[in-house]
Amino acid sequence: MTPREDLAQRCETIERAYEFMLAYAAQGLSGDAGSQSGGELRQLLSRAAGALADLSDQYLALVQGEGLHPSDKYSAFIDVIRRDAGDALAAIELVLAQRSISSQVVDNLNASIHVRALLTDLFLIDEILKVADAQQTSKG
Numbered sequence: 600m601t602p603r604e605d606l607a608q609r610c611e612t613i614e615r616a617y618e619f620m621l622a623y624a625a626q627g628l629s630g631d632a633g634s635q636s637g638g639e640l641r642q643l644l645s646r647a648a649g650a651l652a653d654l655s656d657q658y659l660a661l662v663q664g665e666g667l668h669p670s671d672k673y674s675a676f677i678d679v680i681r682r683d684a685g686d687a688l689a690a691i692e693l694v695l696a697q698r699s700i701s702s703q704v705v706d707n708l709n710a711s712i713h714v715r716a717l718l719t720d721l722f723l724i725d726e727i728l729k730v731a732d733a734q735q736t737s738k739g
Contacts, residue, residue: 602661603728609650609657610721616647617709617718624706630699640700644691651688651717655681658724667731680720686713 600608623640631637655677662673690711694700708714 602657602664606654606657606661609654610725612650613647613718613721616643617714619643620705620709624702624709626702628702630701632699637700640705641695644695648688648691648695651684651691654684661728665731665735667728676720676724680717680724683713683717683720687711687717690714 619640620643623636626636628634628637631640658677658680659674661667662670662677667673690708690713694704694708697704
């Protein structure tokens, strides 16, 4: 799997978890025990946590592997992704560590600046990489 494919899969996993969290938060559940959506929530959050592990390293591999420039600017932004992914991961792991996950807890996780910052980082870098890819294609 190429770094781009890996990153696309990771981003999809993170986005899928976020979208499910929005729906879960709207259900008004006092906990996840015994509910089908609660089991799915834990599964999606666990997958998102896995996708966050070493996420920034994959972006760095992509930038280095494709020789993207200016590399120092990419590296600086990858540091931002590293911090935001780490913060979002800590929040997700805290939620997963709870015996019961209410809709209100998930609503607060959704609203977390850490999760939102990470999603915005991913949308930004994805768009920049699309433009860089298009520019490379038009030169070739």
